[in-house]
Amino acid sequence: MTMVRIRGLHKSFGSLHVLRGVDLDVNRGDVLCIIGPSGSGKSTLLRCTNLLIYPDQGDIFIEDVKVNSREVRPEWVRQQIGMVFQQFNLFTHLTALRNVMLGLVRVKGMDAAAARSKAEFELERVGLAEKKDAYPAQLSGGQQQRVAIARALAMDPKVMLFDEPTSALDPEYIHEVLDVMKRLAEEGMTMMVVTHEMGFAKEVADSIIFFNQGQIVERGSPEEIFDRPGHERTKAFVGKILR
């Protein structure tokens, strides 16, 4: 069953045409990795999916509900979709626990006690139960990113978007974040991951998209993309990255 369906997506910033007609399907439980050179519009594609940016043209469906429409509240859409950022973006003034609780209490309307136990459960899931009273500035990058994943998971999203989740991390912390993401994939979460971690993409992705100049150049299984890419552009990019 199709979880995310994107049709004919266009987005421009001024004279810069960032997305040039993107069509995309992600099935329930699938992990889709999006690779491509920087500036190719990968982040914009993710941001359009949860309506942080509104597309100029085209349709986005989550479980067959058209979400970029006037009848749908963007807050409702974003509640269905978890997002993890390159720079973590934890709320700096709140403890790890309260970062996770905020959406539960304010958006889902849970009472404080229920939200607390749910938040503690989610922190446990990413292996940070003992850090719940720490503030973001007291955590390492890897720990911050795991709290950010817990914050997104707590809302019980249907899809998780990852926007280069390990690009701002010191090498020593990358694996702990990737491990959490792998476990999430095994549990059957639908995921769209923009990443430069080719090892992760090879191992976890159900399919990979090579994205260039605002368009999908090629889509295929990890083997197809990495071992026998069909397009010259893909070949060049993959060759450079894998060496």
Place this chain on the structure above:
Amino acid sequence: MVQRRWLESLKTWVPRWRSSVTGRADFQRNATRFVLRVLAGLGITALGFGLVIWLGTLRYYNLGYAESILPGLGQGFLVTIRLVAVVIPLGFALGFLFGWARTTRSLILRGLGAAYVEVFRGLPPIVLIFFSYLITTLAILNISKNPFIAGDVALWMGAIALSLHSGAYQTEIIRAGILSVPTGQIEAADSVGLSRWQTMFRVTLPQAFRVSLPPLGNEFASVIKDTSLLNIIGWLDLAQIGLLQVPAALKADFNLVFIIWIEIALLYFVLTFVVTKVVRFVENAYKVPGLEAAEL
């Protein structure tokens, strides 16, 4: 229900106060420090008064005089406190609203905020005070012909004019605080599903205040002393009561003039000191562990 939610939101403004057990320990330490600091300020003032009395016992001037002007100055001090109690909250409310307005997407609100700042920051407070006093007096006299009502209302209009002036400065302080919150914070709040309103109160403002509080304390200290401008329209505040004593003092003994001004200075100092320590207290409550520079 509505009332409870209001209370809830107020509590998160000082988020650490109820955050955890460690939060409570910090609160107690913060409160203790506040009391100690205020006591230290009062101690400095007491030393000042002690110096005045000491000079009197050395017969530099008539000691009885220092005492005799105190009740009058005390009256003026109370008037100044009343003015401060109006001007600071009102100025802050204006600064908060216009500061917020200047950061919204609405072109109208932003324009309004900009116009407010340019006008009320650009005009000297003394002109604003006079203008509002005169206009109010004329307006009320036209309607009621009762000069007493006109006088009272016009006096307070002067205080409001000073609030508008201070509010213009505070607008920029609040705006700077809001602008200091990275857009990533707002994107994160959006992606969790918070509404724009919730994002403002739960995410942006608590972080903005942390940045705005030190300059706000500055502005409060400054406007406390600016209330002395209000005596030009007839407020018998601390400075004015002191001024009224000067001619008599000059006739009796030149040294007495110094005594008057020293006592005025000490009383203003107490007020400024206490208010800035209150700001400091709130500042500490907003502290985020790990984000602060090492505390000396």
